[in-house]
Structures are given as structure tokens and as C-alpha cells.
Amino acid sequence: FANFFNKNINHDQKYVGLLLENSPEWIYSFYGLLMAGFSPVLLSTKTKIENSENILEKLGISTVISDYSAFGSHKFINPFKIEKTQNQERLEGMFANEVVMLTSGTSGNQKLVFYTGKELSEQMFNALKIVEGSKEISKAYKGYLRHLVILPFFHIFGLVAVLMWFTFFNIAFVLPVNLTPKAITQACLIAKPTHIFAVPLFWSTLVGEIKKFVRNAEIEEKFNKGIKLSTKLQSEMPKFGYFIARKVMFNKYLDEILGKSVQFCITGGSFIDEETIKTVNALGYPLVNGYGSTEIGITSLSKTRTFKDRVSR
Numbered sequence: 188f189a190n191f192f193n194k195n196i197n198h199d200q201k202y203v204g205l206l207l208e209n210s211p212e213w214i215y216s217f218y219g220l221l222m223a224g225f226s227p228v229l230l231s232t233k234t235k236i237e238n239s240e241n242i243l244e245k246l247g248i249s250t251v252i253s254d255y256s257a258f259g260s261h262k263f264i265n266p267f268k269i270e271k272t273q274n275q276e277r278l279e280g281m282f283a284n285e286v287v288m289l290t291s292g293t294s295g296n297q298k299l300v301f302y303t304g305k306e307l308s309e310q311m312f313n314a315l316k317i318v319e320g321s322k323e324i325s326k327a328y329k330g331y332l333r334h335l336v337i338l339p340f341f342h343i344f345g346l347v348a349v350l351m352w353f354t355f356f357n358i359a360f361v362l363p364v365n366l367t368p369k370a371i372t373q374a375c376l377i378a379k380p381t382h383i384f385a386v387p388l389f390w391s392t393l394v395g396e397i398k399k400f401v402r403n404a405e406i407e408e409k410f411n412k413g414i415k416l417s418t419k420l421q422s423e424m425p426k427f428g429y430f431i432a433r434k435v436m437f438n439k440y441l442d443e444i445l446g447k448s449v450q451f452c453i454t455g456g457s458f459i460d461e462e463t464i465k466t467v468n469a470l471g472y473p474l475v476n477g478y479g480s481t482e483i484g485i486t487s488l489s490k491t492r493t494f495k496d497r498v499s500r
């Protein structure tokens with residue numbers, strides 16, 4: 188990809204847009220642009236086309252790596268059509284030293300955030316402190332981890348806490364075909380991920396789907412009693428309670444939720460309600476509140492060592 192970009196993108200431009208959903212091609216394009224000396228601008232697939240057009244205009248971007256074709260006046264390179272052959276030609280000394288991201292725009296207009304290589308490296312070094320302080324992140328490590336990718340790579344949370352942190356481990360990324368509950372459950376059953384990081388909306392939607400199933404199956408009272416009992420057992424006898432929750436109480440339902448392989452989860456970026464975090468933890472999926480603020484980087488994680496801490500406000 189780096190060789191292709193080097194030959195097919197005019198080097199008069201510093202910035203190149205990257206507008207893709209999560210995929211292997213996103214990763215190839217991101218590193219390929221950097222290796223070819225271009226600074227990738229991570230455009231969001233979740234915002235209006237007009238917003239992206241404004242960003243392109245601000246930075247004088249004339250080339251976009253994308254499988255979209257909505258920007259008529261820009262050169263497009265579709266990464267899915269780049270022939271993936273073994274290329275021995277090396278590009279020496281061209282690696283760019285900047286990545287540009289956009290804020291989510293929840294507080295108004297989207298803002299551009301520029302990260303140098305040094306600043307991104309600091310995010311990597313910070314991962315060591317977080318893993319040392321929260322041993323549960325790596326307790327499932329047996330030579331490999333599998334991460335179910337929910338967060339978009341174009342956001343700081345997805346770029347740093349998923350793509351960059353985990354590529355420093357022996358990691359497999361599990362990419363669901365889409366983010367519907369059915370597709371996520373299928374991906375979990377087929378690929379058996381060990382880790383999931385997501386924003387609160389994902390977890391509240393998950394609990395909403397569980398409650399819907401419980402009501403339709405007319406087991407609401409039984410389920411609520413199970414959640415209360417699991418919470419009590421895990422609070423007073425963490426290891427035993429965790430075992431009972433996963434192997435006995437909810438065992439036959441886990442394959443309808445996130446499977447039985449998931450060992451550690453993080454929610455981050457904004458507020459998560461108490462009922463959601465308690466329900467997910469009671470089911471036997473350790474969910475830790477990573478808080479925020481993710482717009483400036485991944486700088487905090489709750490060092491919760493007990494079930495009580497994880498579900499407290």
C-alpha cells in the first residue's frame with residue numbers, strides 16, 4: 188500500500204483523507220500513508236458528508252482513500268481495489284510524523300486534533316502503566332488476545348486503545364460484518380474474542396436487548412433475582428461468585444449475548460448508567476468504567492480490583 192500511495196499520490200500535498208469503516212484495508216491504508224510520507228486525516232463515517240468536505244477544504248486535501256464516491260471534486264483511491272501482492276521495494280526515510288483526527292463534535296463544531304509521533308508514543312507508553320495498574324486487562328493472556336472491534340479506528344479511543352495498544356501484543360482483531368446485535372453475537376461465537384472496548388451506548392443497547400429477550404421469554408422475575416444473587420455472591424466471594432455466574436446461573440444464556448470467551452471489557456468516553464454496568468458485571472462479563480475524556484487521549488482507567496468497585500458509582 189505504501190508503494191502504491193507513493194507512486195499514485197502527488198507529494199505536493201502533505202495531508203490525505205482516510206474515510207473508511209473499520210476493516211483490514213483501513214489499517215493497511217493508515218500505515219501505508221504514513222510510510223509513504225503522508226499525514227493521514229481520519230475522517231468520520233458517522234458524520235455528514237458536508238462536514239468532511241469542510242475538513243478537506245481547510246487542509247487543502249485533494250486525495251481521499253475511501254470506497255465512498257460522494258466527493259466529486261477529489262481524487263479517490265479505493266483501497267479494496269489495490270492489488271495485495273508481495274512488494275519487496277522498501278521506502279526509506281519517508282515516514283510521516285503526524286496524524287490528524289477530528290473530535291466527535293458533541294459540544295458543537297468538530298475540531299481538528301494534530302498528533303505528532305512523540306505524542307502518540309506517549310499514549311503507547313501510558314498503556315504499560317494502565318496494564319500494570321489493572322491486571323484484569325491481561326489476565327486472559329495465554330500467548331494471544333482477541334479483541335472484538337466495536338470502536339471506530341478514526342476516533343482516538345479506537346485508534347489508541349484498540350488499534351495501537353493491542354498491536355503491541357500478540358493480537359487478533361475480530362471485525363463483525365456490522366454492529367447489529369445479531370452480527371456481534373455471531374462474531375463472538377465464531378471468533379471467540381477475549382476483550383471488548385466500547386462506548387456506553389453499546390453497553391446500554393446490549394442490556395436493552397437482554398431485557399427485551401427476558402420479557403418475551405417471560406422470565407423477568409427469575410432474571411432479576413439471578414442478577415441480585417450474582418451481585419451479592421461476586422461482591423462477597425469474587426472468584427466463587429464469578430464462577431457461579433458464568434458456569435451455572437447464566438451459562439446457557441451467554442451464547443446469546445457475547446459468548447463465553449469474553450474476559451475483560453471497558454466502557455469509556457462518557458457517562459454509563461448504574462443499572463447497565465451492574466447488569467453486565469452480574470452476568471459474568473467484567474466491565475470497567477474507563478471514564479474520559481477521550482478527545483485528548485487515553486489517560487485514565489479505573490483501577491478497580493473488586494466486583495464492588497466495578498459496579499459502584
